[in-house]
Amino acid sequence: MQNTIPDRAGPWHGTTILTVRKGGRVVVGGDGQVSIGQTIIKSNARKVRRLGKGDVIGGFAGATADAFTLFERLESKLEQYPGQLTRAAVELAKDWRTDRYLRRLEAMMIVADRDVSLVLTGTGDVLEPEAGIMAIGSGGNYALAAARALFETDTDAETIVRRSLDIAADICVYTNRNVTLEALTAA
Template sequence: MSRPRVRSTTVVAVRRGGSVAIAADGQVTMGDTVVKGTATKVRRLKGDRILAGFAGGVADAFTLFEKLEEKLERYPANLTRACVELAKEWRMDRYLRRLEALLLVADRDHLFVVSGDGNVLEPDEDVASIGSGGSFALAAGRALCAHTEMGASEICREALGIAAEICIYTNDRITLLELPAEEGAEADSANTKDAP
């Protein structure tokens, strides 16, 4: 069964210098009409340790956020396992597999794109994105990571702004959440990148 292309939003997440940020635009589109410009498509989970965003149907996404929170309760110290278990249930459950959404989930150590076809994708780079403007935001985010010293939240905001200029299903009303680097994490991250 082929899933419809997810449109009407862009969500991007970036990990850098021990911090992680996630941002989404605010546009909600029904068909070819913009019905809202200030929707919130990102949220904090698990006591502010995890950031998540969605592209797709709002009711579907909230159902999936609830399921993800259940998995995080069951596997509190293992975001990878929680995302894999969510994807398995999403794919196998008769009700859940009808849900049309994508999730972007992040903590300071991981970025995951989770889909209803059983995929849990962790990108090679420290940038991930979903939605109709996702490719534009991903390209901009990767370029900014490679060629600037900007922080995670600045990169998210700039990448989403670029996507909004190109994608008609994305606006520039950005909601951004960040988990700042923990004490000493930024220095550890910088030392790791310089190591052979």
């Protein structure tokens, strides 16, 4: 008998999240597909949202419940360290890596405010992208490559994110064209 419950392949499968910082704007975008194994469960999920008082944008790849738990923890850290996204992210990463419960969460996050864009992982990584572009998820490398190619043109950040996610959807079966974008004016 075939097992119908998919193996947990890791937190970076099943979506595409991209951030681009260009021309005084930071844009985070993500697709809306939720898949379990080879089945599409939902096509219009919102994996990108504003956090805290609306001055931070977050996007996630991985298990939805795990990501919402991490978003809540990050919002708590942002309350503790207002206006200090990097400090809040580092504190969350410490907890994520050392807390017995949090260690089991399978998700990755991209977060951005006016000043900085970061990728957070369960291994304790808090990474700032080179050149203001970063992507996660199963279609992340496709979107990242497209965004890097478009970055050198006169194209604005929002258009780069939309076009790059569209390209990723052409290649990655776990990425669709129901895109959610959030943007902030960068510092």
